[in-house]
Amino acid sequence: MNDPGPYIRDALLATRAGLTDPALLVDLWLDRFLDLLAACTSLPDEAPAPEAAYELIGLFGRLTRCRPALIDATGRGPAWDEAAVAMQGRLAAWLPQALRVPNPDGWLAEAGDLADACDDAGPEEELAGWAEQLLTDLDDAELVAWAARREGAPDAALEEGLARCDAWLRLNLDRFFPAGVFVQGLGQTIRPDLPGLDLGLAATADKVVVLLDALEDSQERMGPVRLPVAILTESWEGFPEPSLALAAATPVAEGLFSRRWRSPSGALEARLVAGPDRPGTDRVRVVFAAGDELPASLVGQPVWLAGQEAVIDADGAADFPRQALLAARAAGEPLALRVGEQRQPWRAVRDE
């Protein structure tokens, strides 16, 4: 079976319910990275301000850590490849600027404030944003420290400070629970093979792993969970596996795999129904409808299922090669549906 790796936890409710959207995060990071890099390289002496250099290097590390499929889904894969090369050529020059920014003691002081606010039962929505910001700040700093190590110029003081921050985080994992859905989304951006590619970069993701562990423990302690919202997972659970016996004409009582999605406005629906993987069933069909009507506006529109592209035909259906979907699943793609030139994400809903 496909191992999603340590960064994706299907047991966690928000992940299982498909509430997270790692593509949104990657889209945001890449947009900001390209924007900032263009601005900094257009400066006459290419000397970005410390904050800009810091943010750029942090984003560079975070995007390097990402699953390539998510970067491709932004439509800016080639731009990222080019920018990454440009960034690598400037790392050594910009690192001294960037290393002036991180302030572990400041982070620890603010983390203490967050802990106090949690103890005082501060407004949950504010705690969530605050915890997310602190986590992102720590991540930025760790990614800049990683870049410095990679360039052969580790910053000992920063490393020592970050070790204290990391120790605090591990003792106060529950303080970050208000941002638990973000943590799950963040984890889903990380390529599962990261430790094999760059152990140092993988170390920056360790905090995500320990937070996910803690979230799972917490959820387990709360007892059996059920979905409180009418949203079903974008996970692949139950998707028909290739049959080694090639069905062998042996009837098996297997159920159908089905998923349903709804357009952002709620007016249109898409339904996927797939039977067991048998010879001759090499396509998986998604049928689009507006109530009982064929949505004419969708005919001819491109559609992506788990990153695989098809076109909606005159009958309101789009066919996807089963093998391509299996490969997408193996690559860690969520079973997400995006529709139209704008790749609008449709929401998975409970299949009734």
Add this chain to the structure above:
Amino acid sequence: VAFFADTERALKHLGDHVLTGPECDAWVVVVPALLEHVDLASVTECERFSQNACVQGGAVAQAVLGLYRGAAEEAVTHAFFLGWHVTEGETTVALGTTGVLVMVAGAVVVTVFIPGQGCAEAVRNDRPRAGQLGRERGRMRRALPPHPASEPPGTEGYLYRRAFRPVVRFLKARYHDAYTLDGRIRWHWPLVARALPPLEDLTLPRWQEYRAQVGAGGTS
């Protein structure tokens, strides 16, 4: 769809968002005509205007309220034309091409604001702190992107860089805050991020195309 349940609530939101710093700065960019009625750069003037508007049942604020309502109606129209809206249960969240977000519960508008431009504390306290305009938590630690040769105020480019794009980035950044760990919706407004195109499809030229599609824009 009713524009708020009653005038009192409409005025409350007008005060919280249009007349409160720093969100008022973004409102000036989106609806420059507001400056014909109230000096949004002056905290004292905003406060006075807001108090008078409430005391007099909104009579003195009709023009400003009309502009607020007009911005909301335009946002909803654009959002539904472009598909930039989501519905979750009874609640619909729509984002217009200027960055104005409208939330409708049932058949009533419940809030209209420019995401990421305001200050939760300022709104909660009902009044901006004298002489000091708050900022979103966290923005202080973020490097603001340099804006090379930014367009002059009053142009479409300025509206895009000053209001629309920051709003879209903010919504995408805050999307995961929308949910609690057990899957409940903590707040609805970030959900609209999922209905928006990727940022590559929201560059200035593409945004201008969207604006043209809905019959808005002109000066570039």
